[in-house]
Amino acid sequence: MKPGLTRAINPHLLTGAHALGALPDAERAEFEAHLGRCRGCTDEMTGLRKTAAWLGNAVDHVYPHALRSRVLDAVRHVRQVPPTLENVTVFSRRQGFRRATVLISAACVVTAAVAGAHSALTASTFTPMAVSARTHVGDLLSAPDLRLLTARDQAGTAVMSYSRDEMLFLADDLSALPRDRVYQL
Structure with a gap:
């Protein structure tokens, strides 16, 4: 991938990295342009920056400024874990109607059985x-x-x-x- 191009296809995924100041300059510029158009990302950025500030105030000691650049350089060489795929079962409309019919039929049978038992017991x-x-x-x-x-x-x-x-x-x-x-x- 060429430097300067956004690594994430979905710009909504960059809010956390931007809030922590972890985006390279080209990606930061692209994302800030996106922030002007996306109210959801702007609201999320506000919350993430507040949280980052609270966490920063909770640290009892300060790390050297050069540590950030060393960590970011090391991260480039770390292989990412591939995303896990979720198995989602999708039913067609016909299958949905079939399931609904079965459930309604079962409910009718149960209702008839309860009514019959009640009738026999009260008779x-x-x-x-x-x-x-x-x-x-x-x-x-x-x-x-x-x-x-x-x-x-x-x-x-x-x-x-x-x-x-x-x-x-x-x-x-x-x-x-x-x-x-x-x-x-």
Whole structure:
């Protein structure tokens, strides 16, 4: 690269070096011309100069003036570390719509499952019965794993106990049948 030409393609990357006075004269002149046109770089330069001044005041001893030129000469011989590349996944619009469709479908399935579970849990009702604990029905109703299931619009309740391996069906408002007919469950 010829001396005097800007090393950085993007002049916005030179704000830190300019704030510290580390640009060669040709690059400094080019960058200062850029500062007149770029408000963002001007604001950044103001902040960087203030920070450099605060850091300079925090130093407890002063380095010799010739040290700066020696460091800048040595830096020219130091090889820079190559930039790291970031892997960025870019999705097309079609892939984005496909993902959105899948997510919306999954949300609908979850909503339906929650609504169904809520409906099943709130549909059961318990109708208290006065039963003596000494009867077979009373013994079943006092089982520790008793489950009551009632359909929403039906007049019956199923009482189940898995530990006893028994089930009882209770019905309300069944019409009386003639003697030759029976209800079957």
